[in-house]
Amino acid sequence: MGLVAAPDLPFLLTESRATPMHVGGLQVFELPEGAGPTWLREQFEAMLAHDDIAPLFRQRPYRSVRTGGQWAWREDDELDIEYHVRHSALPEPGRVRELLALGSRLHGSLLDRQRPLWEFHLIEGLEGNRFAAYTKVHHAMVDGVSALRLLERWLSTDPTAVVPPAWAARPKRDRPAGEGGASPLDLLLGTAKGAVDIVGVAPTMLRSARRALEEELAAFPFKAPPTMLNVHITGARRIAAQTWSLARVKAVAKASDATLNDIVLAMCAGALRSYLIEQGELPEESLTAMVPVSLRTDDSAGGNAVGAVLTSLATDTAEPSWRLARIRESMSIAKGTLSGLSPVQVLALSASNMFATPLVSMLGGGEGMRPPFNIIISNVPGPRSPLYLNGARLQGIYPVSIPYHGQALNITLTSYVDNLEIGLTGCRRRVPHLQRLLAHLESSLVELEVAVGLSSGTSKRNGPPADA
Structure with missing residues (x-):
């Protein structure tokens, strides 16, 4: 998959137990009208059933003699989706306070570098007929803007739509005519211009x-x-x-x-x-x-x-x-x-x-x-615009x-x-x-x-x- 890009590398190099370098987010949803007691469990099981994982969520960092000791990405051919996607429940009384206590604990733990650097937690038991999701992804993989784009691609503006999970592979976008890859000359000229800049x-x-x-x-x-x-x-x-x-x-x-x-x-x-x-x-x-x-x-x-x-x-x-x-x-x-x-x-x-x-x-x-x-x-x-997860409205x-x-x-x-x-x-x-x-x-x-x-x-x- 290639070497870790220069703008992404510092987040791997400076990480330690005291300084986990992942970004995260808590999303709060309202349960759909008429949702039964097993609705969230069914959503969790449907998420696990998606085994076609997008390349971004299959990559993990490594370095070796072959990479000259530099950090690089490679595909994890033993990805365990049940490790990355988890189902949790809040203790009573299920207030926002309990949700943030759980989020604080989850956010303080390091991501395992022997696996792709992300986790997704589906959390039930939030008061007010709600549930939550906590997601964390290493900053070497995404920044704030790209993280929100992933959220928008995952959810739908249509409350009746059935959406695949955020990590599911999407169809590749066709390139417009004439939008081919850069030629060696283009790359050389681009490098020279960058140096002058x-x-x-x-x-x-x-x-x-x-x-x-x-x-x-x-x-x-x-x-x-x-x-x-x-x-x-x-x-x-x-x-x-x-x-x-x-x-x-x-x-x-x-x-x-x-x-x-x-x-x-x-x-x-x-x-x-x-x-x-x-x-x-x-x-x-x-x-x-x-x-x-x-x-x-x-x-x-x-x-x-x-x-x-x-x-x-x-x-x-x-x-x-x-x-x-x-x-x-x-x-x-x-x-x-x-x-x-x-x-x-x-x-x-x-x-x-x-x-x-x-x-x-x-x-x-x-x-x-x-x-x-x-x-x-x-x-x-x-x-x-308001977003929905299979009929559940994203509240915050x-x-x-x-x-x-x-x-x-x-x-x-x-x-x-x-x-x-x-x-x-x-x-x-x-x-x-x-x-x-x-x-x-x-x-x-x-x-x-x-x-x-x-x-x-x-x-x-x-x-x-x-x-x-």
Whole structure:
């Protein structure tokens, strides 16, 4: 199957027992009307019956003398589908709290490198006539965008459709006429152009570094202050999740002439500020966030195609409207550095923003030192239409991501129809009372609504915070 691609390789190289490098997701479904007590068991058995597995889900990593000691993919010809696909049940009373407790335990365990790097858990016993699914896939196989594409390909917008499982092989798409493979000359020219593109990144990097020194809101690696979140972590995880109305967030964006992502960053900045004050750990300098940027240009659902920009979160500012204004300006500076660059140049510049992250992680987190950035905040657009699993409506999608040494907390968001779904993933030991961040996110959004004249300060929480 070939060598592991360069963008995917760091997730294998930096993995350890304390830093599992898989991404995950909790999906909550409503049982179809009239579903009997054996309906979910029947779905599980039907999933196991699919033995035609897509290549992405058959590959496993290996290295040998033949690969020159490098990591490569090869097909697992002894794939045991019953190992990868599992049926679980929640203990009573089957609340979201119990679901997230189970998800936290599952997310903290390593995937077996002697097998394809994925698991799927079908979970029954969730209150409210619901069930859930927990999926985890190694980050060397997928990024956030490709993971959501796999979800969309698995489920259907038709509630009457019968769908195969996510790992089932799909018919190959026919190539349009004239869309053949690249010729050797094309590959040679592409390589040469890529080399020229990368050389052209150097002036941009120098300009960014100079601007970071001159302007407070221009972010650059190692400009961030050390915090309680930038420490050595353990392998145990705690996850928390909450749903917000997308209309609320969009209304604030419209009223403040900001983007949706600006408001999301401002929500997170306000919540982090309140949380760190609560812990007595707020630094005088502003936190810096790394914000992933999708570079995917096709409809593929595998591998990694992600860039990154750095932005100030203005956590040293108490007033929410001024904090939002500073975040907008910092993001404008970050986006400006990418303007006019080719995809290869964007990737190279992104690598410069993230270059020290694997090293800091392998060195144990760099406690007390200035980290490359303080936190990753990822916003991945999700499905816009309701999705169904054989008649069961998908109610919510909660992303679960990767903390690692030097980054004890990850915030990942996705949208689904009319909702904004926020998932928090933290080291169980290093990020105490993780669920309180959910309350702070709500308070931060209310503050922004008040600041732009949309609210008098009354909370509009969609539901109680949930954590495990």
